[in-house]
Structures are given as structure tokens and as C-alpha cells.
Amino acid sequence: MQQDQFILPPRVVIRDPQGTQFVIERVLGKGALGAVYLVRERAQADKLFALKEVIHPNAGERASFVFEGQVLTRLHHKALPRVHRVFENDKLMRMYVLMDYIKGEDLEALRNRQPEQCFPLTLVLSLLHPIANALIYLHTQEPPIVHRDIKPANIIIPDGGGEAMLVDFGSAKEYRADAVTSIVAHRSPGYAAPEQYRTGTTPATDIYGLAATVYALLTGVAPIDAPSRIARSWSEGADPLRPANLLKPDIPEGVADVLARGLSVQIADRWQTVEEFWQALLTSSPQHTTSAPWMGLAHPFPGEAQAEDGDMPALSKEQSAPLLNKRAVVRLFTVLVALAAIGLGVFSWLSGLTILLFCCVGLVLLWLGLLFSLR
DSSP states (O other): OOGGGGSOOTTOEEEOTTOOEEEEEEEEEEOSSOEEEEEEESSOTTOEEEEEEEESOOHHHHHHHHHHHHHHHHOOOTTSOOEEEEEEETTTTEEEEEEEOOOEEEHHHHHHTSTTSOOOHHHHHHHHHHHHHHHHHHHTSSSOEEOOOOSGGGEEEETTTOOOEEOOOTTOEEOOTTSOOOOOSSOOTTTSOGGGGSSOOOHHHHHHHHHHHHHHHHHSSOOOOHHHHHHHHHHHSSOOOOOHHHHOTTSOHHHHHHHHHHTOSSGGGSOSSHHHHHHHHHHHSTTOOOSOTTTTOSOSSTTOOOOTTSSSOOOOHHHHHHHHHHHHHHHHHHHHHHHHHHHHHHHOOSOHHHHHHHHHHHHHHHHHHHHHHTO
């Protein structure tokens, strides 16, 4: 039977163990084990979620799916999707992970729309800055979490120019130095490290994937898949992977060297940590920056604009003018009241105590007026 026949149609209602009902709006994507749906909560139609499923899971698929949900449920990072719950539907014989819906496009789709199917170095560094930060966060967990499927298609750029998000933890594993990890069932050619075709993945596996992602975004070409690289290296006596600067002459040689080390076939030859790799990449870039990812990139993609601080848009001149006028009026009023109080105190025929009181009040008001005028 075709896999598509197992995909649920729109308007089907899925109920979780707590009784909450979710209505399928449409299919966001399909995979070998199931689909990802856009759903809305029936009781609150404005609440949209992504619902990932696995159909008829075997023991291994069930364990992997539960692990993915459990991992994301306890992680809190702005570049990682928030998972709300993992549940099973016995009637449909499916398992589900309910997570935040990230409306946007992945970097693979965005890259393919570019004239040369690649991005300039400055933009690549800005796009991937939150992803590198998220990987550092994952690798510093106890025990470390290895994503094992870093590639442009698993990096979403939210609509409106928000920061990149790392998705699809279906291959993720905890890394334990005293244990041997299983072979990854799903591999992405060009982005999967050599050890993913064997056993023994480590955090360095994600360094390979991140380096391959940077390589593809800069050159427009994904690296040669690891098994082919190894086989041709043996037969030809040299690594067939071409340096990035030979594919795109505008890529600095230092950046190409950093990527080459990140893409080393041997784990021991790669950078030791994502942080070390990323810092070397920034340092090798002529215009590198350690500021916020979107800083200096007002329009990361055509038709989209990002506020400088990411949260609060800057006021236009028309918006800010009334505010400035109000402040000026308040300051002027305060100064005038202060001067009037001093005048009354000095020139009145009242008692000496009253004169002193008026002068003190006037001086205080005058001081406040001058203070506010300096702000």
C-alpha cells in the first residue's frame, strides 16, 4: 500500500490523552515514516501547531521518536522549536509530537532560489550564527546531545526575517564516551559525516554537518558524500573535495581552510568544538562580527525588513515628533512655574518663612526642569 494512503486528510480531528482536539489543516511535509501536519486547536482556532507523526512504529522507531520528543521538551533555546507533548493514538496506530509551528522556508529552498544558488559570506555567517549557538547549547548538555542531521533543509528562516531555527531531531542521540552509538538509519548525502555510515558518532559529527552546510551555502554545491570521498581518496591518492575558494574565488582562503578542517574525514583532525570552529570562521572572514546575527543586514531577503533590535521597531520622524513636542512643553511649563515661585517668594510682602518656602519650592522645580531638559 502506498505511504500517501496513510497520510491523514484535512479536517481530520486528532485527540491527545488529555482530551485536547487538534484539527488537521494541511500537510507540511512527508517522510518515510509519516508526515508533519499543520494543525489548529479545536477549542482555540487561532492556536496553530506542527504535529509530527510516525505510522506503525516498530520498537526502534518508537524509542527514537519518544527520545526526540523528550529531548526537545526539556531544552530551552530560541533557535530550537518548543515541544509541548509526545503522545500515542492507539486507534490510528501512530505516535505524535506536538510542537510550535514555525512559518517560514528552509535554507535549501531559499538557496535554490538565488541566481547562483548560494549566499555571500556575510549573510551566511549571520544566518547560521543562531544555529552554531544552538549546537554549542546542545553539546554542553549533560550528557551532550548530537543532532546528527545538520543541513540547509533542516534550518528554517521564519517569515518576517526572524532568526534561524534548527529542526528535525529525528536522528538526535545523547553522546556517551563509554558507549557505542547506533548507525544512523537516515543519512543526508554530502552532509553526513563518515562515522554516520558506521558507529561512533560524537559532537564532532555536528561540526562536519555545520561545515558542510556553510560550504554548500557559500559555493552552491553540497560536498561530495563521505563514502565517495573515502573511496576516491584511496583510488586517486587525494581527497576529491575541492576547496571552497576554488569553486568561488571571492571566498577568502582562510575561510576555505577552516571549512576543510571542519570537513576532515577523520574525527581527530576536525575542530574540537563548534565554538572553536565558529570562532575560527568569524576570524577568517574579512568583515566578521560578533554582534547580533542580523546586525547590519536590514534586508536579509528581498521584501523583508528586520528591526535593528529584533523586537522594537524604530520610530519614524512622524511618530517621534509628537513625543518630542510633549516633552518640550512639560519642560517649559516646569521652568516657568519654578521662576514664578521664586518671583513670588522674593517680591511678595509675606512673612520671611513664607518667602523662604516659596524660594525652596521654586529652586527644586527649577532643578527638576533643568534635569529633564538634559535627557
